[in-house]
Amino acid sequence: MGRSPCxxxxxxxxxxxxxxxxKILTAYIKAHGEGKWRNLPKRAxxxxxxxxCRLRWLNYLRPDIKRGNISNDxxxxxxxxxxxxxxxxxxxxxxLxxxxxxxxxxYWNxxxxxxxxxxxSPQSKQNSQSFNKRAIEPMTNTQSSKPTLATQVIPTKATRCTKVFLSLQSPPPPTPPPKALSSAAIDDPPQAPLLNHQQASPNLHCGTEEPQACDDDSDFLNFGHWNEFQPSDGGTLIDNDCDKNLSIGSYHSLALSDDLMFKDWALNRCLDDNSTLDLESLAHLLDSEEWPEMRH
DNA sequence: AATGGAGGCAACCGCATAGTT
DNA sequence: GAACTATGCGGTTGCCTCCAT
Incomplete structure (x- = not known):
């Protein structure tokens, strides 16, 4: 497949x-918006x-870039x-x-x-190998085999999930979202960027999706709808983007536990199709004795 | 003050993938 | 379905700054 140079x-x-x-790039993008990167340099x-140009804009010039030290949170x-x-x-x-x-x-590197x-430490060396580039690489490879507890990295593709299931059969009772996710996220969206940062700053890219895609279904991000979201059969297909559903909790509420995070992942089926993880195995994982060891 | 090493960061490169023709 | 385009992503590189000597 011939690929022309970019x-x-x-x-x-x-x-x-x-x-x-x-200055030129900023002015051009302000005037014409993002996209069409290939033609942008010529036109600008x-x-x-x-x-x-794209890299410069995304990594440096975008107005919503937060510069400065990474906080502890x-x-x-x-x-x-x-x-x-x-x-x-x-x-x-x-x-973030x-x-x-x-x-x-x-920052990581x-x-x-x-x-x-x-x-x-020596005894935890094996586990901590997930921090090691070489240990991670096989898992981040989308062709990788089944995830193991040893690596504890979920192999995902940053691909779009264009369809998810909503159950029509038995709308679950309106149980409140997990505490750590609740008030700040829903009451004060700008304060809960992890949940709603797309709305707070529409230019911010969220995963691989187009910016517009973030705007269309903001309700979906609301955890008031959290429980409508079931990977059950007989559901209704709606358009959605997977990455949004990765929103895993209040940004400043790091009290969100890892298993909640993981359940969020599982429930939203944001795993690569190639991954053989299914909800059952995830549930098993959560129940397993090894899972708590992942926590610090 | 000079210099060499380490660390941090911006930018580049190549590949992957979704979309289009 | 094949060929091609446009864009995004992760790994790597190279330059700059800081700090110890």
Whole structure:
């Protein structure tokens, strides 16, 4: 399959961006919006590859980028998410509003990965290998085999789930969402970026979905609907994006337990089809004795 | 003050995948 | 269904800054 290069490299600027280039790119995107990256440089008058423009915008110029130190809460969240997701930086970043995948990746490589390795005691070395790049790699490979408890990283694809099941049969009683998820998330969306950050900052990418996709079904993000969401048979198909459903809890409510996170994953079937994880096995996993060992 | 090493970060590269023709 | 395009993602690289000597 012939793939044309993303852009001709002749006559293009490379390396660090200048303030002028930043200005041009920002102005162009403000005027015309994101997308059409391939044509953007030509139209904007930039001597850059479209890819480069996209990266610069996403990682640096976007107005909703949060710059500065990673807080302790964020750090803890990154660690937890990395446990679950492995090196799925974009997914992790999607849970950390204002942070980019590149930033998180760099932060992990420079700080957290080392911490994790340093903390690895001899007896826990085996478990902590999930922090090790080589240990993670096979699991993050979408062709990887069944996940094992040893690695404890859910192999997922950052692909879209375009359809999910809603049960029409027996609408469950309106049980409140888990405490850690509740009030802040629903009452004050901007304060609960993990749940609703797409609405709070529509430009923020959420996983792999198009920005518009985030806007359409905000109700779906509301955990008031949490219980309508069942992977049961005989359900109704609705359009949805998987990544939204990865929203795993209040951003500042790190009290959210790992098993809640995991259940969220399981319930929302955001696992790769190739993964052989099903709800039964996940339930088994949650019941297993090994699961609590994952927690810190 | 000079210098060499380490760490951090921005940017690039190649591949994967969804969408389009 | 094949070929191709556009975009996104993760790994890697290289430059810059900081710090110890």
């Amino acid at each position: 852009c001709s490299k002749e006559g293009l600027n490379r390396g660090a961006w200048t303030a002028l280039e930043d 008058g930039l001597k850059r590859c479209g890819k480069s 964020e750090e803890e969240l990154i660690v937890r998410l990395h446990k679950l997701l492995g090196n799925r930086w974009s997914l992790i970043a999607g849970r 509003p204002g942070r980019t995948d590149n930033e998180i990746k760099n 420079t700080t957290l990965g080392k911490k994790a390795n340093a903390q690895a």
